[in-house]
Amino acid sequence: MGYQQFGISPALVDRIKLKMKNPAVKERIKNMINGISKQELQDTAVVRRLVRNASAVMNEKLTSSQEEQIVKFVIAQKIDPGNTFHLIRLWGMFR
Numbered sequence: 001m002g003y004q005q006f007g008i009s010p011a012l013v014d015r016i017k018l019k020m021k022n023p024a025v026k027e028r029i030k031n032m033i034n035g036i037s038k039q040e041l042q043d044t045a046v047v048r049r050l051v052r053n054a055s056a057v058m059n060e061k062l063t064s065s066q067e068e069q070i071v072k073f074v075i076a077q078k079i080d081p082g083n084t085f086h087l088i089r090l091w092g093m094f095r
Helices: 010-020 023-033 044-057 064-076 084-093
Strands: none
Touching (some): 044 064
């Protein structure tokens, strides 16, 4: 799995997936990333802010190294939110 190569633990991913099943949390995260561009997802400062905000919404305390691993992972994926294939690939990665 891709995220494990970045040192992101499967236990952390499982906790986040479980928290994302809460409709209120899911809506807050969706609103946070609504309208984000491919360029913004390549900007370390923007991605770091999104990770921090998302972890606060999910009440997930991340260490600085976990935060850095997630930021590097997101940037390495070169996600284009307007490309359905990219979104399907990400969905499959965390299924």
